[in-house]
Each structure stands twice: as C-alpha cells, then as structure tokens.
Amino acid sequence: MAAGYAATPAARKLGIKPGSVLLLVGAPARWSLPYLPADVALTRSATVPARSDAGPDVVLAFCAEAARLAADITGLAELIFPDAAVWIAWPRKAAGHVSDVTENLIREVALPLGLVDNKVAAIDTDWSGLRLCWRRELR
Numbered sequence: 001m002a003a004g005y006a007a008t009p010a011a012r013k014l015g016i017k018p019g020s021v022l023l024l025v026g027a028p029a030r031w032s033l034p035y036l037p038a039d040v041a042l043t044r045s046a047t048v049p050a051r052s053d054a055g056p057d058v059v060l061a062f063c064a065e066a067a068r069l070a071a072d073i074t075g076l077a078e079l080i081f082p083d084a085a086v087w088i089a090w091p092r093k094a095a096g097h098v099s100d101v102t103e104n105l106i107r108e109v110a111l112p113l114g115l116v117d118n119k120v121a122a123i124d125t126d127w128s129g130l131r132l133c134w135r136r137e138l139r
Helices: 066-080 103-113
Strands: 021-025 041-045 058-062 085-091 115-122 127-134
Touching: 021 066, 058 066, 066 085, 066 103, 066 127, 085 103, 103 115, 103 127
Parallel strands: 021 041, 021 058, 058 085
Antiparallel strands: 085 127, 115 127
8 A cells, every 4th residue: 555545445435345346447457456345246348338237336437538538428427327336537646647637527527417426535546536426316
C-alpha cells in the first residue's frame, strides 16, 4: 500500500461484496484490483458491452478522455439500470497524469441522463473514481 493511503482496500471502497459481478471496462492491460471478496465474478471488456439479463452489480469504467466518456456514458447508464452502480475512473492529476476528464465533467454528462453521483474515492495511486447510480425516482 502506498504511503499516505487509507488501509481500506479499494474493493471495499467500491462496494464490491462477496458474490458480486464486477465488470471492468477499458481497464489498463495490467491493472488489477487486489483483495477482492470471495466468489466475485470478474469480467473485462475493452468497450461498453450490451446489457444482458445477468447485468453486473458494479461496473468500473476507466476513462482518460472526455470524448470517450461522452461516447460511453449512455451505454454505461443502461448497463446499470435499475439498481447497480458504475464507477467512472479517471487518471489522477496528483500522480502526474494528463487527462481532460474531471469529477465535474463526469457530472456534466451523467446527471442529465438521470444518474446521480454519491461517492468519490481514490481507487489507487493512479486513478480516482466517481460512483454513479440511477436516481431513486427513475428506478
């Protein structure tokens, strides 16, 4: 664990529980999430997949470009309807990364769709994340 980081494992911060279905979208090739709870079904996709009957409980979508976020947000919203969550991860500027994705930009593209943000977290030393879910009245 990096110095200065809380002892809380990222999987716990992201709300991943035993038996959850976790979908990683656009994750860097060698990126992994340590300390996953028991029986987590983990799948990866380079792009936003079509919704299936057995949708994911948690989606972690990596996005380093505003244009990519704008292109993917509707599909991600559909993927989590009605009661799952999507974390939009963006590169941390504090770690020296360059990106045009910000917490406020994520809100700008997500809120008009009926999504609401309810948590922000440092996922690791390179990525921050904003958790989005559907507004209660739209579920």
